[in-house]
Every structure is written in structure tokens, then in C-alpha cells.
Amino acid sequence: MSIVIPLLILVLPLFMFLFLGLAGCKMSHKLAGWLGCLGMGTTTVLAYITALTYYYNPEFTSAAGERLQVVIFNQTWLQFTDYLVIKLGFLLDPISALLLIVITTISFMVHIYSLGYMEGEKGFQRYYAFLALFTFSMLGLVVATNIFQMYIFWELVGASSYLLIGFYYTKHSAVSASKKAFIVTRFADLGFLLGILILSYYTQTFNFIDMTNNPGGVLMCFEGATFMGCSLLTWALILIFVGGMGKSAMMPLHIWLPDAMEGPTPVSALIHAATMVVAGVYLVARMFPLYALEWNASTFIVVVGAITAFYAAMVACTQIDIKRILAFSTISQIAFMMVSLGVASEGEGIILHHGVGYMASMFHLFTHAMFKALLFLCAGALIHAVHSNDYTHMHGMWRYMPVTHITCLIGCLAIAGIWPFSGFFSKDEILAACYSWSPMVGAWMSMVAALTAFYMFRMYFLIFWWKEHPIHHGHVPHEAPLPMRIPLIFLAAVSCCCGFLHFGHFVSWNRMPYDIHIELGIALSSVGIALCAIFIAWKMYFKENDLPVKMKNMLPRLWDWCYHRFYWDELYMFVTHKIIFNGICRPIAWFDRHIIDGTMNGFAIVTNKCSYAIRGLQSGQVQMYVWIYLIGALILGAIGVLFLLG
Amino acid sequence: MFCCGVYGFITRKNMIAILISLELMLNAVDINFALFNRYLYPGHMEGMFFTLFAIAIAAAETALAIAIIINIFRVTRNVDVQGLDKMKL
Numbered sequence: 001m002s003i004v005i006p007l008l009i010l011v012l013p014l015f016m017f018l019f020l021g022l023a024g025c026k027m028s029h030k031l032a033g034w035l036g037c038l039g040m041g042t043t044t045v046l047a048y049i050t051a052l053t054y055y056y057n058p059e060f061t062s063a064a065g066e067r068l069q070v071v072i073f074n075q076t077w078l079q080f081t082d083y084l085v086i087k088l089g090f091l092l093d094p095i096s097a098l099l100l101i102v103i104t105t106i107s108f109m110v111h112i113y114s115l116g117y118m119e120g121e122k123g124f125q126r127y128y129a130f131l132a133l134f135t136f137s138m139l140g141l142v143v144a145t146n147i148f149q150m151y152i153f154w155e156l157v158g159a160s161s162y163l164l165i166g167f168y169y170t171k172h173s174a175v176s177a178s179k180k181a182f183i184v185t186r187f188a189d190l191g192f193l194l195g196i197l198i199l200s201y202y203t204q205t206f207n208f209i210d211m212t213n214n215p216g217g218v219l220m221c222f223e224g225a226t227f228m229g230c231s232l233l234t235w236a237l238i239l240i241f242v243g244g245m246g247k248s249a250m251m252p253l254h255i256w257l258p259d260a261m262e263g264p265t266p267v268s269a270l271i272h273a274a275t276m277v278v279a280g281v282y283l284v285a286r287m288f289p290l291y292a293l294e295w296n297a298s299t300f301i302v303v304v305g306a307i308t309a310f311y312a313a314m315v316a317c318t319q320i321d322i323k324r325i326l327a328f329s330t331i332s333q334i335a336f337m338m339v340s341l342g343v344a345s346e347g348e349g350i351i352l353h354h355g356v357g358y359m360a361s362m363f364h365l366f367t368h369a370m371f372k373a374l375l376f377l378c379a380g381a382l383i384h385a386v387h388s389n390d391y392t393h394m395h396g397m398w399r400y401m402p403v404t405h406i407t408c409l410i411g412c413l414a415i416a417g418i419w420p421f422s423g424f425f426s427k428d429e430i431l432a433a434c435y436s437w438s439p440m441v442g443a444w445m446s447m448v449a450a451l452t453a454f455y456m457f458r459m460y461f462l463i464f465w466w467k468e469h470p471i472h473h474g475h476v477p478h479e480a481p482l483p484m485r486i487p488l489i490f491l492a493a494v495s496c497c498c499g500f501l502h503f504g505h506f507v508s509w510n511r512m513p514y515d516i517h518i519e520l521g522i523a524l525s526s527v528g529i530a531l532c533a534i535f536i537a538w539k540m541y542f543k544e545n546d547l548p549v550k551m552k553n554m555l556p557r558l559w560d561w562c563y564h565r566f567y568w569d570e571l572y573m574f575v576t577h578k579i580i581f582n583g584i585c586r587p588i589a590w591f592d593r594h595i596i597d598g599t600m601n602g603f604a605i606v607t608n609k610c611s612y613a614i615r616g617l618q619s620g621q622v623q624m625y626v627w628i629y630l631i632g633a634l635i636l637g638a639i640g641v642l643f644l645l646g
Numbered sequence: 647m648f649c650c651g652v653y654g655f656i657t658r659k660n661m662i663a664i665l666i667s668l669e670l671m672l673n674a675v676d677i678n679f680a681l682f683n684r685y686l687y688p689g690h691m692e693g694m695f696f697t698l699f700a701i702a703i704a705a706a707e708t709a710l711a712i713a714i715i716i717n718i719f720r721v722t723r724n725v726d727v728q729g730l731d732k733m734k735l
Contacts, residue, residue: 622727623656623664630652 001053005046006072006090006143009100012043013136017129024125033115036128040111040135044104047139051097055506060092067511069093069209074145083204089145091208094507095285095362099142102369103275105494107135109373109487110270116483117266117380127167127264134160138275142282146206147196147240150283154192154247157276158185164271165263177259184256188246195239198232208286215289230296237290237297244280248334251308255568257331261323261389265380268323273330273376274369281337281365288358288509292345302437305338306444311566313451317458318562321389322379325459326372329415332452333368337361339445340430343437344509352436355509359516360429363503367422370498371414374491378408381480381488382463391462396469400477403485405464407492412460414495416453416530422499424527425516431526432519446526453530457537467544648674661715661725665708672704 016039024032054060060068074089111131118124137156144150159182166178200206202221211218218233225232244250249257260272271277284291284301291298309332316328344357381404386393398405414421417428427449435442469477480488504514540547552559561567651674654667676697683693719725 626652626656630656 001050001070001072001092003073005050006092009043009046009050009104010090010136010139010143012039012046013132013139016040016132017136020125020129020132024129027125029120029124032125032128033111033118036132037108037111037115039132040104040108043135043139044108047100047104050092051100054092054097055094065513067094069213069511071145071209084200084206086148086206087146088149090143091145092143094511095282096142098362098366098507099282100139102366103135103138103142106270106274106369106373107131107138109377109491110266113269113377113380113484113487114264114266116481117384118264119481121264123167127164130160130163130167131267131270134164134271134276138279141279144208146208147199147211147287148206150286151189151192151196154243154279155189157271157279158182158189158247161185161260161271161276164267165260167264167267168262171262173259174262177256177262181256181260184253185246188243188253191239191246192243195236195241195243198236198239202232202236212287212289215293218290219293231294233290234294234296237287237294238300240287241280241284241291241297241301244283244338245304246280247283248277248280248338249308249331250280250304250335250338251311252568254308254312254331255572258324258327258565261321261327265323265376265383268327269373269376269380272327273372277330277334278337278365278369281334281341281361284338284341285358285362288341288344291341292351292509295346298342298345300342302339302342302441305335305342306441306448308332309335309339309445309448310451313448313455314562315565316455317451318559320391322382322391322394322459322463323376323389325455326375326379329375329452329456330372332448333364333372333415336427336430336445336448337364337368339441340364340433343433343441346437351509352433354514356429356514357433357437358509359504359507359514360426360433362507364423364426364430366503367414367426367495367498370491371411371421371423371495374407374488374495375411375415377484377488377491378404378411381484384480384484385477391459394463394469395466396464397477398464400469401479403479403488407488408460408464410492410495412456415456416534417449417526418530418534419523419527420496420499422495422497424523425499425503425518428518428523428526429516431522435522446529449526450529450533453533454537457534458541461537461541465542647677659726659728661718661727664727665711665715668711669704669708672700676700 016036020032020036027035054067054070060070062068070092072090072092074087076085077088078086080086111128114127114131118127121127134157137153137160141150141153141157144153162178162182165181166175168174196206199211202225203211203218204221205211222231222233227235242253246253257272257277261268263272291301312328312332312335316325316332319325319328338361340357340361342357343352344355344361345351381401382394382397383389385397385401385404388394410421414423417424431442431445431449434445479485502516504516508514540551564570648671651667651669651671654670655664658664658667679693679697679700683690687693715725
């Protein structure tokens with residue numbers, strides 16, 4: 001494949017960022033928006049060409065049917081030693097091609113949608129510039145040839161996420177949310193960096209292909225290196241996973257994602273639902289052969305993922321803000337993908353069930369990106385119509401917004417895992433993988449799936465049914481404008497039919513084609529459970545009744561804990577404000593103010609005092625000075641003569 | 647001659663007189679330059695040139711000093727050097 005198209009995929013969004021960022025303020029809103037869409041549309045077409053060429057051209061498949069990993073270009077950027085070189089390149093393999101499609105599709109849809117949603121906002125051009133920056137960094141992240149390039153772009157997506165969350169920079173809550181997101185993910189990235197350094201110190205390489213194609217060799221490099229009873233490789237992998245936990249909002253680093261909903265809704269759809277938050281999953285998938293080798297690391301992933309999935313689902317059942325519900329649902333679904341990656345192997349490189357977990361994780365990443373972006377865009381349309389995030393201001397919207405209603409229903413059915421929508425296929429594979437790893441994890445995840453169906457339909461019924469819409473001051477909600485409807489319809493169509501893709505033919509852990517077969521038992525039982533959950537939600541929320549209040553009063557403590565997200569934010573506040581601020585920062589501040597500043601001020605004061613003491617010598621009498629000079633010169637001369645003689 | 651200059655510089659109160667004493671000192675140094683050059687290095691001319699140079703500088707410096715003194719006189723109606731400690735803080 002020629003170098004031009006892949007290079008353009010990266011350069012075009014970067015150029016759009018610079019162009020809109022620098023020249024945007026001179027343009028009208030309309031021109032900037034259309035230029036942004038045009039640039040993104042071109043990038044999308046190029047990415048599709050690249051990905052489809054990769055998937056369908058036999059040139060990229062070996063004789064045995066294995067898809068090859070192709071490095072399109074790899075430019076040296078920094079050279080430390082002969083081995084330790086940081087390069088910037090473009091790696092094409094099944095998962096990077098998949099992510100190219102996902103990112104550009106969602107990004108393009110969000111660009112179009114924003115034409116309607118952001119119309120008339122102050123800083124419209126800046127918004128499009130940031131979207132282009134984000135798309136550039138995310139594309140750079142997925143095509144990274146080495147872990148350091150990934151780290152660079154990892155930070156770049158963090159920065160663009162920060163910029164977009166804080167887009168409404170006059171709103172105090174948005175500013176603090178963007179700071180929170182940045183600090184929490186930065187904190188996690190410290191773990192990532194440490195993991196990279198440990199890994200590259202022992203393996204003497206940053207390159208993904210070198211590491212993943214020879215996991216045994218990596219294990220050899222770590223022979224005998226242990227720390228606190230665990231192999232250093234385990235530590236490195238867990239630390240790298242901590243970076244992924246930060247980005248993908250796993251417990252306990254999930255606190256930033258619900259607050260990140262302060263950004264504009266299309267941004268939440270693009271960054272905090274579909275693309276950036278799955279970067280952690282992508283990272284683990286990228287290093288999968290290493291994680292498959294380390295039982296401790298992969299079990300850690302399963303445990304963190306399973307707890308997070310359940311926790312987020314519980315919290316989502318009680319939230320009022322529809323974007324928060326979707327945010328917690330995103331956390332829960334990403335945890336599904338993480339668990340699925342963790343259960344794909346049993347350690348020592350034994351791959352379970354043909355690595356179905358890996359395939360399922362990537363499949364779910366793909367389908368989830370589509371239907372969650374769809375749900376967020378629906379939420380955006382609703383917020384656009386009623387100017388509020390709370391479902392208490394919605395109710396009975398089916399009458400006013402038919403398109404949003406149908407597309408949102410499709411999204412909810414997809415995430416609940418009902419046949420024939422896309423979520424069914426991917427979730428079924430994940431559950432199958434979980435059951436083959438351990439029945440307990442499988443049952444646990446089935447329960448979470450049931451909760452998912454329940455809270456999604458709770459939200460759906462409360463928004464669109466429950467009771468007639470309360471019309472305030474004659475304000476009748478209106479259907480979304482055309483630029484917002486097109487992405488909704490497109491994504492709904494994709495969510496309906498992309499489950500029928502032969503996904504295993506494109507992506508599998510060993511890049512060999514793999515046939516998906518639906519396990520009838522698991523499929524039927526999970527659909528049954530989901531239907532039950534939907535039925536309960538229908539019973540409780542379809543028509544106005546007092547059942548939800550009764551339920552709440554039955555378990556007041558549990559409801560309270562869920563509503564307050566199990567007090568995680570309060571815990572963080574306690575640790576940071578009470579312990580770190582009081583215990584560490586205050587003494588340091590005191591030391592700085594009194595010891596360091598005190599020393600400097602002391603110097604100044606002493607100098608000042610001395611000069612005041614001797615200023616009397618400056619009498620202003622010129623002849624006095626000459627006298628002193630003369631006497632001094634004579635004395636010096638006398639000393640000089642004495643020395644010369646002596 | 648140099649000592650005369652120094653004495654005058656220290657004892658006289660009038661600034662014009664101090665300036666004249668200064669000129670005396672400069673001329674003494676010039677003569678020294680010229681003579682020692684003649685006696686110690688008869689073949690060389692550096693001392694002579696240096697003297698010429700010093701005379702030129704002294705002329706410029708005198709003009710400057712006179713200008714300053716005139717300005718001071720305009721302000722204070724006085725050219726007494728001991729009265730001039732107003733510039734001190």
C-alpha cells in the first residue's frame with residue numbers, strides 16, 4: 001500500500017485543526033462548520049479505503065489465511081541507544097483498521113450533528129478545531145507502531161478531551177470537570193509511563209510487533225526479575241493497565257467520566273462514549289499476547305472489570321440526569337470489554353475457546369461505539385428540545401419527537417442485547433467467553449446484563465412515556481433539525497444490522513479467520529433475562545404509578561448509596577482535601593512561606609540595614625572624597641614600595 | 647607642579663579654581679609623559695602621542711566642566727563647592 005493515503009488520514013485532521021484554529025475566527029460559523037465536515041468526510045473516505053483495502057486485498061493475508069501486520073511507514077523520531085528508539089509510524093492490522101473505521105465514522109457523524117446542535121454557540125469554530133485535534137490524536141493512537149508513540153497520542157487525546165469538556169469555559173462546573181478529568185487521567189498515566197519504562201528496560205524495545213509476536217522472548221527477558229513476590233512483567237503489565245483504567249474509567253479511577261458530561265453532548269458521544277474511553281481496551285488488546293501470558297495481570301483485569309461493571313450498572317439505575325445514566329452505562333459496557341479481554345486466556349499463554357473473548361471484546365467495542373454514540377446523540381436531541389438534562393423535565397416525548405423516539409428505542413434494544421440488534425451478538429460472545437473461563441464470572445456478567453436492560457429501559461420509559469409532557473409556558477418540544485436527524489438515522493441503521501457482520505473473519509486474537517457461532521443456551525437465556533428486565537422496567541415506568549417510590553422506600557439505604565454513586569467522590573474529596581492538603585500541602589506551603597521566603601527576605605533586610613548604616617559616609621563634599629582618595633593612594637603606594645623593597 | 651594642583655584642588659572653594667587646579671595636574675602628567683619618553687626611550691614616540699591625546703581629552707573635559715559649572719551657577723547663583731551637597735539623598 002502506498003504511503004500517501006495513510007499519511008493523509010493523519011495529516012488532514014491535523015491540518016484542519018491548525019487551519020480552523022488559526023483562521024477560524026475570521027470565518028462565519030457556517031463556513032467553519034462545513035469546512036470541518038468536509039475535512040472529516042474526506043478523512044473518513046480515506047480511512048474506509050485503507051481499512052477495506054486491508055481487509056479485502058489478498059496482499060495483506062498470508063497463504064495460511066492469517067492477516068498480516070503491516071507497517072506502512074515508521075520514521076525515527078528520537079534515538080537513545082541502538083535498541084531504544086522512539087519512532088512515529090503507521091501500523092495496519094485488524095484492530096487498528098477496525099478502529100480507523102469506528103473513529104472516523106463516529107467523528108464524521110458528530111461533525112454533522114454539531115452543525116445543528118452547536119448552532120449559534122459562541123466559539124463554534126474553536127469547537128470544530130478541537131474536534132479535529134481530537135480525531136487526529138485518536139487516529140495517531142490507534143495506528144501507533146510502538147508503545148511510546150501510543151503514549152504520546154494518549155496524552156494528546158487527554159488534552160483534547162480536557163479542552164472539549166471545558167468548552168463552556170464560563171461555566172464553573174465545566175471548568176472543574178475538565179480539571180478533574182485531566183488530573184485523574186494524568187495520575188493514571190503515571191502508572192502507564194512506569195509500566196512502559198519497566199517493560200522497555202527489560203525487553204530493550206518499544207515496538208509492539210517485536211513484543212507481541214514473541215511473548216516467550218519477553219518472558220525470557222524478565223527471567224528472575226521479581227518485586228514484592230510478583231514477576232516484574234506482571235507489575236509492568238498491571239501498571240500499563242492502570243493507564244488504561246484511567247482512560248477507560250475503571251474503578252476506582254472512574255470518577256472523572258460522569259463529570260465529563262459537562263461538555264457539549266456531541267463531544268460526550270464522540271469522546272466519552274465511543275472512542276477515547278475505549279483506548280484502554282484497545283491498549284490491552286494491543287498487548288494481548290503478553291496479558292495472555294500473565295495469569296495475575298489478566299485476572300486483575302477480570303476482577304476490576306467485573307466489579308466496575310456491576311457498580312456502574314447499580315448507579316445508573318438511580319440517576320436523574322440522562323447523560324449521567326449514559327455515562328455510567330458506558331463505564332459498565334467498557335468494563336464488559338475489559339472482562340472479555342481478561343477471560344480470553346488462562347495464563348501461561350493458554351487461549352480459551354479459540355480466543356473468543358478477544359474477538360468479542362473488539363466486537364463489543366465496535367457495536368457499543370455505534371449504539372452508545374446513537375444514544376448520546378438522542379440525548380443531545382432531547383436536551384436540545386427541552387433545555388434540560390433531567391428526565392423529570394421530559395416525560396411523554398414520543399408525541400413530539402418521533403425520529404428521536406424510534407432511534408433511541410433501537411439504541412436501547414441494542415444495548416439490552418435483544419436479537420437482531422447488534423448488541424445481542426457481541427454481548428452473547430462476551431458471556432460465552434465468561435462462562436468458559438469461570439461460571440461464576442459468567443453468572444455475574446449475566447446479572448449485569450440484566451441490570452443494563454433494566455436501567456436503559458427505565459430511562460427510555462421515563463423520557464418517552466410515564467405521563468403527558470408537562471408543557472411550561474406554552475413551550476412545545478420540537479423534533480431535532482435535519483443535520484441532527486441524519487446521524488441518528490444512520491447510526492440506528494448501523495446498530496440494527498452490524499451484528500450480522502462475520503466479525504470473526506476480520507478480527508481474532510491470532511488474526512486467523514474465526515467463525516462466530518451463537519451458543520444457543522447462552523443466547524436464549526440472556527435474551528430471556530433481558531426481556532424480563534425490560535418487562536419489570538415497563539411495569540414500573542411505563543405509566544405514572546407509585547411503584548418506583550415504593551421500591552425506593554423499601555431499600556432506602558441502598559437507593560441512597562447508589563444515588564450518591566457509593567460516595568466515591570466524597571471519598572476522593574476526603575482523601576485529597578483532608579489528608580493530602582492538610583497533611584502534606586499545608587506543611588510544604590508553610591515551609592515555602594516561612595523558611596525559603598524568609599531566608600530571601602532576610603538577605604534583603606540585612607543589605608538594607610547595612611546600607612542605611614553607612615550612608616553617612618556619602619557627605620556630598622567633593623573635596624572630602626579627594627582627600628580620602630589621596631590618602632588611600634598614598635598608603636597603597638607606600639605599601640607597594642615596601643613590598644618592592646622588601 | 648602636580649602637587650600644586652592637588653593642593654589647589656583640595657583647598658580652594660571656588661569651582662573655577664578647582665578646575666584650574668585640575669588642568670595643572672593634567673599638564674604635569676603631560677610633561678611627565680613627554681620628558682620620560684625623551685629620556686628613557688629616545689627612539690620611540692608613544693609618550694608624545696599620548697600627551698597630544700591627553701591634551702585633546704583635557705580640552706573636551708574642560709568644556710564639559712565649564713558647562714556644568716555654568717548650569718550650577720544658574721541654579722544656585724554660587725560656585726562654592728562645599729554648598730553642593732543637595733544631590734545627596
